[in-house]
Amino acid sequence: MLLCAGVRIFGILRRLVILLFVVWTVVSLVTLLIELVPGDPAVAVLGEQATPEQFAQFREKHGLDRPPFFFSFPRDDNGERHFAWHGADNRYLDYWRLLLKGDMGLSFRNDRPVKDLILERYPATIELAIAAMLIAILIAIPLGVIAGTNRGTIVDNIASVVALLGISLPSFVIGPMLVYIFAVKLGWVAPSGRFDWSDIILPSFTLGAALSAILTRMVRSSVIEELGEDYVRTARAKGLSERKVVYKHVLKNGLIPVVTILGLQLGVLLAGAIITEKIFGWPGLGLLLVEDGIGKRDYRVVQGCVLVISMTYIIANLLTDMVYRWLDPRIRVG
Amino acid sequence: MNRLTVIGVVIVVVLVLVALFAPWIATYDVGATDLTMRYLPPSAAHWFGTDSTGRDIFSRVVFGARISLQVGLIVVTVSAVIGTLLGALAGYYGGWVDRFVSGYVFNVFLAFPGLLLAIAMVAFLGAGLNKLILALCIIGWVGYARLIRGQVLKVREYDFVQAARALGASDTRILLVHILPNAIQPLIVQASLGMAGAVLSEASLSFLGLGVPPPAPSWGVMIEEARDLSTLQAAPHALIFPGIAIALTVLAFNFIGDGLREYLDPRQRAR
Numbered sequence: 001m002l003l004c005a006g007v008r009i010f011g012i013l014r015r016l017v018i019l020l021f022v023v024w025t026v027v028s029l030v031t032l033l034i035e036l037v038p039g040d041p042a043v044a045v046l047g048e049q050a051t052p053e054q055f056a057q058f059r060e061k062h063g064l065d066r067p068p069f070f071f072s073f074p075r076d077d078n079g080e081r082h083f084a085w086h087g088a089d090n091r092y093l094d095y096w097r098l099l100l101k102g103d104m105g106l107s108f109r110n111d112r113p114v115k116d117l118i119l120e121r122y123p124a125t126i127e128l129a130i131a132a133m134l135i136a137i138l139i140a141i142p143l144g145v146i147a148g149t150n151r152g153t154i155v156d157n158i159a160s161v162v163a164l165l166g167i168s169l170p171s172f173v174i175g176p177m178l179v180y181i182f183a184v185k186l187g188w189v190a191p192s193g194r195f196d197w198s199d200i201i202l203p204s205f206t207l208g209a210a211l212s213a214i215l216t217r218m219v220r221s222s223v224i225e226e227l228g229e230d231y232v233r234t235a236r237a238k239g240l241s242e243r244k245v246v247y248k249h250v251l252k253n254g255l256i257p258v259v260t261i262l263g264l265q266l267g268v269l270l271a272g273a274i275i276t277e278k279i280f281g282w283p284g285l286g287l288l289l290v291e292d293g294i295g296k297r298d299y300r301v302v303q304g305c306v307l308v309i310s311m312t313y314i315i316a317n318l319l320t321d322m323v324y325r326w327l328d329p330r331i332r333v334g
Numbered sequence: 335m336n337r338l339t340v341i342g343v344v345i346v347v348v349l350v351l352v353a354l355f356a357p358w359i360a361t362y363d364v365g366a367t368d369l370t371m372r373y374l375p376p377s378a379a380h381w382f383g384t385d386s387t388g389r390d391i392f393s394r395v396v397f398g399a400r401i402s403l404q405v406g407l408i409v410v411t412v413s414a415v416i417g418t419l420l421g422a423l424a425g426y427y428g429g430w431v432d433r434f435v436s437g438y439v440f441n442v443f444l445a446f447p448g449l450l451l452a453i454a455m456v457a458f459l460g461a462g463l464n465k466l467i468l469a470l471c472i473i474g475w476v477g478y479a480r481l482i483r484g485q486v487l488k489v490r491e492y493d494f495v496q497a498a499r500a501l502g503a504s505d506t507r508i509l510l511v512h513i514l515p516n517a518i519q520p521l522i523v524q525a526s527l528g529m530a531g532a533v534l535s536e537a538s539l540s541f542l543g544l545g546v547p548p549p550a551p552s553w554g555v556m557i558e559e560a561r562d563l564s565t566l567q568a569a570p571h572a573l574i575f576p577g578i579a580i581a582l583t584v585l586a587f588n589f590i591g592d593g594l595r596e597y598l599d600p601r602q603r604a605r
Binding site for chain 2: 025037169268278279
């Protein structure tokens with residue numbers, strides 16, 4: 001018994017260590033991304049016409065005048081590169097130090113703390129992702145059940161076609177089409193923005209479309225598989241109504257793979273939210289990343305957004321993983 | 335082969351032909367704006383109509399096929415090669431090599447959801463076709479690596495591999511001649527699905543302004559240009575045709591991938 005517990009704890013510890021390594025690498029990568037910028041970030045933000053004093057001020061404010069890493073290969077006065085050691089005095093460690101205090105630097109454009117900008121936008125993105133997931137589930141379960149229980153009929157074929165459309169039409173095609181139909185032609189909802197409660201409908205449909213298509217197919221094949229199982233024959237033989245058979249028994253077992261996929265798809269939703277937010281002007285992290293970050297060459301904001309989104313994804317995966325291991329005793333050991 | 339797969343193959347063949355013979359198929363110059371001919375609906379003169387600057391949509395969709403297929407082909411090929419190399423190494427040698435590659439390296443790349451890493455890379459490197467392809471390769475190789483690793487792990491225990499080793503064959507020879515040919519089938523399925531993914535990714539990134547920059551006729555760019563409310567009201571077809579093009583392409587490669595998967599599934603082999 002104790003050995004069992006010991007093995008389990010060792011497994012958890014090992015996975016935790018690997019996770020920490022991965023997190024450290026991810027953060028380091030994002031930190032060092034700014035070194036990829038061709039040319040000078042200061043010039044990119046301030047423009048070529050700015051004075052040397054303005055450049056120096058900018059660099060100092062954002063810590064860009066410090067050495068990039070523990071060592072580097074700067075050019076000396078002859079234009080040749082040589083090796084220079086900087087020790088602990090570098091931007092990379094600066095960024096880590098600030099990060100551990102919760103500081104993600106200042107926006108290059110408006111000097112506001114990146115952390116504040118992100119905190120302002122974060123709830124909108126989470127809202128969108130959750131709404132999209134809910135819509136996907138609300139569509140997929142009934143549709144998948146109907147398709148699965150009526151396998152081979154017209155209903156099944158229609159459901160399959162709809163699911164196919166959901167997978168192959170990208171969100172930036174579905175979104176504007178929905179806007180055209182419901183906002184422009186019918187005028188039922190606003191085409192963009194996040195002001196009224198109804199503004200979330202089109203964006204969450206757009207974001208959830210692909211997921212609902214995937215889920216529908218899964219529910220359908222799950223239902224078909226479960227319907228062939230012995231316990232279904234038993235339940236029917238016992239005289240249970242078909243409806244009870246499906247909803248009380250088949251669905252419960254059939255939903256396990258669906259829950260599996262949901263956890264994994266959260267990341268795709270987070271990434272997809274970037275595009276959806278751009279389509280609908282939804283003021284979330286994605287819009288911050290694309291319009292304020294990339295659009296305005298505000299690399300600090302980009303770094304902050306990428307960091308927060310990937311950390312959210314990593315944590316979500318970790319939680320999902322923990323939930324499965326808890327739910328399914330077969331995976332518990334090691 | 336099932337019907338859907340055949341449809342997929344037909345669509346892909348048409349696509350490839352269109353891309354190859356684009357200059358002869360297109361009816362107008364791709365960049366030829368004509369502000370007197372904006373927002374024209376589909377007609378005999380302009381099969382798909384014109385967009386907000388009077389450019390012929392059909393010709394732009396045709397040349398967009400070139401961009402999509404080009405990007406898809408390069409990304410899938412490079413990703414598959416790199417992924418196969420690393421996956422085979424990890425699967426064959428096992429031990430710390432495997433733990434490092436599959437436990438650590440894979441997870442670092444997989445820590446970024448969807449296109450985020452590609453977006454980040456292009457955000458810092460700047461937009462452009464080559465950087466787009468580079469970014470997509472960087473996020474793409476992991477899928478192939480995991481697949482090949484799994485296959486290699488399986489196949490290396492087979493008797494004929496043990497026999498080859500006993501006979502003194504070198505590791506390289508065993509990998510190349512014995513293991514990989516047997517591991518290749520799922521790779522082809524993955525490559526087909528990978529094409530669908532690459533086309534979608536290119537369109538998505540171009541839509542965000544991070545891919546091929548306008549006025550290039552990338553389907554993603556065309557959709558971005560067509561979705562503002564005034565264009566949408568005046569000429570919804572400017573959005574619909576490139577949208578259909580993307581959907582058909584993605585569907586076709588998905589059908590082919592699914593069909594190949596069914597065909598290669600040993601449970602369904604009648605032979």
